[in-house]
Amino acid sequence: MNEGHGERVERFRVLYDAAYPRLMGYALRRARTRDDAHDVVADTMLIAWRRLDDIPTDERRMAWMYGVARRVLANQYRSTDRRDRLTDRLEHQAPAKPGDFDVVHEALDRLRADDREILTLAAWDDLSNDEIAVVLSITPGAVAVRLHRARTKLARELARLGVGSPAEKSMKSESRSRTPEGVYGIQPGPGEVERE
Amino acid sequence: MTGFDPIEMLRRADPLDPLEVPKDTTGAHARALFQEVTSMDVKEQEKAPRRPQPLLRRVAMGVGLAVFAAAIAGGAYALLKDEAEEVIVGGEPIGGDSMGMCLQYTEEMLANQEFAFDGTVVSIDEAAPQPGIDVPGVTVTFEVHRWFRGGEGSTATFDANGLVGETSLALTGPGLEVGQRYLISGTDSFVWGCGYSLTYDTAVADHWAELFAA
Structure with missing residues (x-):
């Protein structure tokens, strides 16, 4: 596609305005610090800027952006070489x-x-x-x-x-549900808690 | 009886203060980042500038892009796992998901299946059509690697109408193929699709082992 810089910027602007708030939320919940979250979003946006022609233009575009942010975050995890509990590493907790x-x-x-x-x-x-x-x-x-x-x-x-x-029951109405009579009780699992 | 919804509980336990999340791109950081990014050359070989007050503070940007490119090429993988274990990632429902002809998938129904195993298809054969069914009858023979319930021995043959190739009813998911490995469950002599049988997945296999042992 032969487009000028200004046209590319405008095309990117539409994506940026939609993606930035959502990706900031995604990154702030998962990155170790607020600065790390900013890095994740910055790197994701740079990739999007450079790969603008590869990004879907339909409803999949936001998911595409999340996919990139996910990989950027994974790389960040590898480089810091430790995992913290989510609530320990967040700087900003829900106020109530x-x-x-x-x-x-x-x-x-x-x-x-x-x-x-x-x-x-x-x-x-x-x-x-x-x-x-x-x-x-x-x-x-x-x-x-x-x-x-x-x-x-x-x-x-x-x-x-x-x-x-x-006894858990789905809150969504499923007209084709054929859940058998009685409820399957959640049995204690075998011993060990699964952890990374 | 109403139970609780763990997803709703999780939603309420969002650790992020909504006030901390920018609502739009009018803030200082958003505006500055936009200017930074759109001033960058679109050619990938150019690394992000390193500055004392960086908005783009990533070190070794080329590494990040390489990871991204490799991940795109490599397909799905649990990137957030710490350990480099050998795992098989699959878990694709045979014959589709909740569309069309599929029953809703529930763990309760899975746990009540009469048979379940980890197996590889070794042959697919035609059988006489079942009364009232428009598709040809199909039987599938598996090499069984592991029984979770309801069988023994190293091979087993079941009816698998609608779950093979072009006769797949749901038309949205993979069908059973010779040489491929699956997690199979069913009742009587019939393999169930729609989430009750899937392409082999290490994590799902572990879950089935736990579920059927309970």
């Missing part, structure tokens, strides 16, 4: 924590990294299954299965910590 805040994060921290990732993409970044599929480079079907599994594991950990009912 709900009563079960610490328990929820304790349960979350007990999950595998990929389970934590898919849950937080859905819950905090508010991505749809289709968007998560683009971010993780898997199919929406796989997202649905993995998200369901991760959700079940989180519920189990919460139950172990004394939060909520061990």
